[in-house]
Amino acid sequence: MRRQALIALATLSLLGAACGSDPGFEGAKAPRVEAARNADGSIDDRSMCDWKGKEDRETSETAGPGAIQPNVRRVWQIVGTGDDRQRALVCREIDTNFDGVKDVVRKYNDKGESLHEESDSNYDGRIDTWLTFAGGRLAEVKVDTDRDGNPDEWKYYSGGKLARIKRDTNRDGKPDVWEIYRMGRLERMGVDVDGDERVDRWDHDNELKRRLEDDERKKEEEATAAAAKKAAEDQAAADKANEAVDDSGSAAPSSDKKK
Template sequence: MTRQELLALVALGLFGAACGSDPGFEGAKAPRIEAKRNADGTIDDRSMCDWKGREDREASETAGPGAIQPNVRRVFQIVGTGEDRHKALVCREIDTNFDGVKDVVRRYNEKGESLHEEADSNYDGRIDTWITFATGRLAEVRIDSDRDGNPDEWKYYSGGKLARIKRDTNRDGKPDVWEIYRMGRLERMGVDLDGDERVDRWDHDNELRRRVEDAERKKEEEAAAEAAKKAAEDQAAADEANEAVNSGGSAEPPKE
């Protein structure tokens, strides 16, 4: 497989994933759900935060950018007593398309760091995106692009940057394509041809590999040149010191 074919295949896969996870694309065609009213006349916005009927939690409503009515809810945990009493954010949910139903929820730990996020990205009433954070940084994203309730794409991040992707392209519940990323770009892609969940063929981006190897070789050459320069400077200093000692030792002592 040539580099052009590899990149074209990856672009096609990314385009398909975008169609399934970008609310601005697929969401425009996806079926909408209607917000229902409760018996008391209030709207059931399908809250995903645990706060109703709890004395240890407090919720606040705000209107985000572009919203006329409040569409953002933050839920706080009441912690401590007396002077130590304070509120800690534990959950936030948003109605991103202003239809009255919450479609994104994120939960936090006691430090205020993000833990998990769930989203209905195509607004059909079902969660299709699951995000996991590690120490507050993006770690994993699972996406259900065919609306069967199960993820068929898994993205893994290292240091907040995309490191690898697994895809289930034949919809059998098992990954059959693996993508490895480096420096933010696809380095190689593995394909399972016989359905045993093992890579049968690796396709490489040879141009990226060459650039990475050239960069590493350049760093090694620069480090070697710097080491040689330092060694030469140290040797010159040592020679100068020896010359000064020898010159001083050969001089006749002063007469009294």
């Protein structure tokens, strides 16, 4: 019985240690930032939206899913006066881990389309992820994976799909790995071996390349077959029209008349 109790206690200790670790930082406990207080006793939530002291700004505070206290702030720009007065959302910031500090901010243009977003994904008080939008759609993502304050991974999107990635794997501030994607899937990867910021070797996903080439060839064959079918149908219609003209021309008018 004593042995079973010790085993159970050890198991609970291991589970507790596992739950207390952050897998995003290789098992190390993620840093945390505590909210400071202003001179008047209010909490300094490190707002990243530009609204304080501006007469043409309005704010709203709401509690998002799982939050007891308001953790979402929206900032509106006031345009016009009287009956023409309108509000346009220009900024939104969120405290995602409910520690009182805003860790995600997104800014919008006058059409309400997303422009930029910055976030502190590991809650250490420093921005580590930057998003850029074009036409309201995600265009670029920059990530600081080693927590030095500088991005070392760049992702680029086209038409809402991942197109390429650059990575700085040796932490010298310059990309040395390039990944090219097609239809959202990795097609080939380039590696800079000598540090001159140029690809020295391309590694291909031959299976994906073969499938894509087969798909393109199939589409070309289908397009060729469709064009040939249409041409045959057009020719058949033309031949039928010509036959109708010939038949009407060869029919002799009746020469018998009653006298």
